[in-house]
Amino acid sequence: MFHVKHYKENMENTIIIDHLSHRFDGRYALQDLSYEVRKGEVFALLGPNGAGKTTTIRLLNGLYKPSGGTIRVFGNDPVIHGSEIRRQTGVLTETSALYERLTARENLMFFGRMYGIVESVLLKRTEEILQFFTLEKRADDRVSTFSKGMKQRLALARAFLNDPRILYLDEPTASLDPESTQQVHELIESISKQDDRTVFLCTHRLEEAERLADRVAILNSGKLLALGSLAELRGQFNPGLWVDIDLLHPLTKVVDFRMVRGVVEGTVEGQKARFQVVEEGAIPALISELVRNDAQITSVHQEKVSLEDIYFRLQTEVKEGQK
Amino acid sequence: MNWKAVFTIAKKDIKEARQNKSVWLPVLIVPLIFVVIMPVGLILGVSSATGAAGNPMNDPDFAVFLEKMPEFMSKMINGMDSVQSSIVLLLGYLFAPFFLILPLMFSTVIASESFAGERERKTIEALLYTPATDTELLLGKIMAGFIPAVLITLGSFVAYILVVNGAAYPVMGRIWFPLPSWYALILWVSPAISLLGIAVTVLISARVQTFMGAYQSSASLVLLVLVLLAGQATGVVYLSVAVSLLIGAGIFVVDAILMYYAVRTFNRDKLLASAA
Numbered sequence: 001m002f003h004v005k006h007y008k009e010n011m012e013n014t015i016i017i018d019h020l021s022h023r024f025d026g027r028y029a030l031q032d033l034s035y036e037v038r039k040g041e042v043f044a045l046l047g048p049n050g051a052g053k054t055t056t057i058r059l060l061n062g063l064y065k066p067s068g069g070t071i072r073v074f075g076n077d078p079v080i081h082g083s084e085i086r087r088q089t090g091v092l093t094e095t096s097a098l099y100e101r102l103t104a105r106e107n108l109m110f111f112g113r114m115y116g117i118v119e120s121v122l123l124k125r126t127e128e129i130l131q132f133f134t135l136e137k138r139a140d141d142r143v144s145t146f147s148k149g150m151k152q153r154l155a156l157a158r159a160f161l162n163d164p165r166i167l168y169l170d171e172p173t174a175s176l177d178p179e180s181t182q183q184v185h186e187l188i189e190s191i192s193k194q195d196d197r198t199v200f201l202c203t204h205r206l207e208e209a210e211r212l213a214d215r216v217a218i219l220n221s222g223k224l225l226a227l228g229s230l231a232e233l234r235g236q237f238n239p240g241l242w243v244d245i246d247l248l249h250p251l252t253k254v255v256d257f258r259m260v261r262g263v264v265e266g267t268v269e270g271q272k273a274r275f276q277v278v279e280e281g282a283i284p285a286l287i288s289e290l291v292r293n294d295a296q297i298t299s300v301h302q303e304k305v306s307l308e309d310i311y312f313r314l315q316t317e318v319k320e321g322q323k
Numbered sequence: 324m325n326w327k328a329v330f331t332i333a334k335k336d337i338k339e340a341r342q343n344k345s346v347w348l349p350v351l352i353v354p355l356i357f358v359v360i361m362p363v364g365l366i367l368g369v370s371s372a373t374g375a376a377g378n379p380m381n382d383p384d385f386a387v388f389l390e391k392m393p394e395f396m397s398k399m400i401n402g403m404d405s406v407q408s409s410i411v412l413l414l415g416y417l418f419a420p421f422f423l424i425l426p427l428m429f430s431t432v433i434a435s436e437s438f439a440g441e442r443e444r445k446t447i448e449a450l451l452y453t454p455a456t457d458t459e460l461l462l463g464k465i466m467a468g469f470i471p472a473v474l475i476t477l478g479s480f481v482a483y484i485l486v487v488n489g490a491a492y493p494v495m496g497r498i499w500f501p502l503p504s505w506y507a508l509i510l511w512v513s514p515a516i517s518l519l520g521i522a523v524t525v526l527i528s529a530r531v532q533t534f535m536g537a538y539q540s541s542a543s544l545v546l547l548v549l550v551l552l553a554g555q556a557t558g559v560v561y562l563s564v565a566v567s568l569l570i571g572a573g574i575f576v577v578d579a580i581l582m583y584y585a586v587r588t589f590n591r592d593k594l595l596a597s598a599a
Contacts, residue, residue, distance in 0.1 A: 063451055063591045087454040097449035099335070101342040113331040114453035158449065 012039040014166060014198045015060060020069035022055055022222075029055045030222040032069070037166075040196040042188075044203060044213035046311065051219040053202035054094060057168045060200070061086055074165070087115060090164035094171050096155040100144040104135055104154050107143060108161055115162040125161065133157040133187065149180030156187060166198045167191060173208060188212055210307040218314055225314045230307055237310045240264065240278040241302050243286065247271045248296035260289050276305075324462075328455045332463025336437040337471055345534065346436050353428055354479040357421055359486055362414055366490045369409045393561055399502070410491050415502045419562045420552040422483070426476040426513040427544055430520035434468035438528035439537035442594070451591045461589045465521050465582075472517040480509045507567035515574035520544060522581035529593060 015037035022030040030052040037043045045053045058064045060073055062082025071078055073085045098107050105126060112122040130136040133153045143151060152172070159167060172188065173181040189212065192199045203209055209216050210230060218225045226233055250270045257266040257275060262282025266275035273295075275286060283302065290297060340346045396416065400408040441447045450460065480501075487500045523544055524537055531537045551570075555562060562570075 058595065061452055063595060065592065083454045083456050086452055089452075091449070091452040093448045093452070095445050095448075097446045099339060099446055100444070101339050102335075106338075110331065110335045111449070111453065114328055114450075114455060116325070116327070116454065155449075 013037065014039045014074065015200070016070075016072040018070045018072075020059065020071060021067050022052075022059060022064060023067040028222050030059070030066075033222075033224050034069075035217055035224065035227055037198060037200060038215075039198055041214040042192045042199040042201060042212050044201040044209035044216045045219060046203060046206065046209050046216055046307075047219035048204055048315070050221070051204075052222040053219065054170055055222075057091060057170055057200070057202060060168070061089060061091065087162070088164060089166045089168060090159035090162055091168040092155050092159040092170060092172055094174070096151040098143045098151060098155055098158070101142060103140050103142055104130065104146070105139045107154065108158060111158050112161055117162065125163075129157045129161055147180075149176055149183065152176055152180065152184060153187070156184065160191060163195075164197070166200060168200045168202070170202045171204070172201070173203075173205060185211060206306070206308045206311055216307065218311060220315060220318045223318075225318065226310070233307070233310050234305050237305075237313060240276060240282075241280065241304055243275045243277055243283055244301045244303075245273040245275070245287075245290065245297055246299040247273060247290075248298050251290075251293060251295055253293065255289070255293050257286065257289060260285050262286075325455070325459055328453075328459045329463045329466060332450075332455070332460065333466035333470060336441075336464060336467030337433070339440075340433050340436045340467070340471075343436055343440070346432050349432055350429060350475060354425060354475070354482070357425060358479050358483045361421075362418070362483065362487050363490045365413055365418075366410060366487075366494070369406055369413065370494050393563065395563060396561065406494055410494060411499065411502075414487050414491070415500060415505075416562065417552075417555060419505065419508055420548055420555055422476075422480070422508065423512060423516050423548045423551065424545060425479050426472045426517040427520045427548060428542070429475050430468045430472035430517040431524050431542055431544065433471055434464070434521045434524035435528065435534050435537035437464045437467045438525055439531055440534035442528070443533045447594060451594065457590050458586065461525070461586060465518075465525070468521040468524070469514075469517055472520070473514050476509065476513045476517070480505070504562050504564050504567055507564045507571065508562060511571040512567050512574065515571045515578060516548075518578040518582070519547075519574055522578055522585055525585045525589070526581065529588065 013036040017036070018034050020030055020033045021028060033056075045056060047053055055064065059066055059071060060078060062078035062085060065079050074088065076085055078085050099110070102110070108126045108129060109122060112126060113119075117125065127136070130139050133156065135150065135154060135157065138146065138150065143154065146154065156169075156172070159169070169188065173184050176184065185208070188199065188201075191197065192212070199212075201209065201212060213230075215227070215229050216233065217227045226237070228236065247268075248271070251268055255268075257263050257268075260282070262278045263286055264276040264278060266273065273290070277283060277286065280302070283300070287297065287300065396412075399415075400411055403411065441450070455463070484500055488495075488498050491499070527540045528537045531540060551562070
């Protein structure tokens with residue numbers, strides 16, 4: 001496991017996980033995890049299905065008792081203080097888990113009462129939330145008549161109802177169409193900017209984590225593979241940039257471009273060339289070398305190493321390690 | 324204990340149950356059969372029976388019942404003609420165990436919807452993320468079954484009083500029902516039976532995935548009522564006030580044991596494991 005960077009000691013940690021393990025029927029769902037989640041950040045737990053993301057949310061809210069290790073949320077143990085912790089958290093579950101025979105308003109009122117929100121405050125809050133999530137026109141319709149996107153917005157509204165200090169989002173856009181996904185992403189971005197709220201996002205969608213998260217933890221089979229901000233992970237795992245170059249004609253001879261300072265690797269196939277370089281400063285030397293080898297360049301395009309590159313590299317390393 | 328949360332869960336579950344046809348149809352139809360159709364049919368049948376063959380008093384099994392009948396019952400029908408006696412014995416005594424099917428059915432159908440139904444529809448997880456404790460969740464769901472079961476049974480009892488007295492008035496010439504043992508049955512045995520239905524449903528729901536599965540399994544408790552019915556019909560048991568109080572107390576003891584076990588085994592971890 002690679003810890004990219006130690007946490008700044010002066011930053012308040014909302015969640016502290018220390019050597020956490022959890023077993024189901026003798027099989028490890030989570031194995032010896034240690035990390036912290038900072039107040040006010042969007043923290044993404046990234047991993048394939050079965051990596052232990054949902055189990056983590058359940059443990060953090062006291063729904064499961066961990067098999068080993070300790071958890072502190074707001075400084076409290078969820079096993080002992082689960083009720084107090086849940087009062088200050090909101091969870092968007094993987095399935096929307098809404099009462100389909102009740103209306104949107106009835107769903108929100110029920111959960112608001114469960115959170116102990118005073119009736120007069122709850123009525124006002126429900127109206128505000130319905131408007132914020134653009135559901136006010138369908139507030140008194142049964143949830144069974146809603147589209148998937150509307151259900152997801154309502155489930156998000158429910159998670160947000162008690163003004164939670166930590167908002168857990170378990171696969172918030174799984175099974176949504178691109179338009180609804182876009183809406184949900186915008187809502188999450190808007191929510192996460194409010195009042196130092198911490199957002200704990202579980203997803204297998206890499207672009208989602210890349211767009212929304214301040215820091216990312218990558219899990220596989222219950223083990224933590226990497227942790228840090230995207231910039232930190234880039235620096236650690238796959239430094240630099242990708243440079244894509246289009247050529248007018250294929251090169252007439254084989255050239256080893258790794259001899260050029262700053263070039264990590266490269267491939268030239270026909271009129272397309274792709275290089276990984278450690279920094280932007282390496283690009284002029286690379287182009288000079290190409291020109292020196294009679295290349296006629298028609299375009300140069302650079303892009304940063306993506307979370308996807310890092311993610312697949314780590315997952316591949318795990319698979320190769322298992323062989 | 325946060326009672327507001329308990330009653331919020333109960334209220335929500337009752338509201339949901341009301342909108343489920345599989346719940347409200349039996350709640351409507353079964354009382355209709357036991358409270359209206361069967362008593363009226365029996366009264367009309369007995370009143371219109373003519374001759375020795377048509378009179379239930381002349382039935383050999385009924386004759387055995389009459390012979391073994393305790394003194395308080397003999398006194399009750401003393402001075403009545405055979406049709407009047409038949410109506411009192413059939414609807415006042417033999418019918419009593421039938422009536423216990425109502426609280427049992429109401430409680431099991433609503434509790435099945437409340438426990439297994441919520442898991443079946445995968446709504447349980449959102450409920451588990453609320454601040455409610457395990458005990459508050461369990462109590463809320465018990466109340467969701469218990470309150471309507473007791474209220475609908477009481478309502479059915481009031482309807483039975485009106486139907487039986489009304490339909491039998493031409494024969495009896497007076498208001499004769501309810502008999503004293505019915506108060507014990509409705510106010511003491513019926514709540515005990517409702518709780519029994521709920522306790523068994525809670526325990527079964529931990530192992531059964533669907534509302535129908537839970538309801539069908541817990542509905543086998545009807546056998547208990549049939550035992551009482553057979554006992555009363557064969558003269559082994561008579562549901563007098565004392566016997567009803569005793570049976571109710573016995574059921575409450577069983578309820579307490581089952582509920583204790585249910586509270587001890589009811590937790591979020593298991594609910595999620597069985598919902599997965």
